[in-house]
Amino acid sequence: MSDTAPSPQDFAATVEQLETIVERLESGELSLEDALGAFEQGVRLTRDAQQRLDTAELKVRALSEDSEGRLNVTPFASDETPRDDANEGKETPPW
Numbered sequence: 001m002s003d004t005a006p007s008p009q010d011f012a013a014t015v016e017q018l019e020t021i022v023e024r025l026e027s028g029e030l031s032l033e034d035a036l037g038a039f040e041q042g043v044r045l046t047r048d049a050q051q052r053l054d055t056a057e058l059k060v061r062a063l064s065e066d067s068e069g070r071l072n073v074t075p076f077a078s079d080e081t082p083r084d085d086a087n088e089g090k091e092t093p094p095w
Contacts, residue, residue, distance in 0.1 A: 014049045018042055
């Protein structure tokens, strides 16, 4: 395992690489040194992925807030999804 920083990759590739590391660690076939190296790489990838998620969340919040800083929730609506008039007027949660 090298100590060089991994080149930037997309989020899905980072998650895939983390899954591979977890599988290797769970196999129990790595030496202590290799397991420690894999664990360190996993921690770096996890921190990178968390930073990307945090950045994406900030962007979504910035795009979703009104001028007073309140969350502007707009439900996704499509012509294919039937409307439920019984729920009309109720606030939609942000998740």
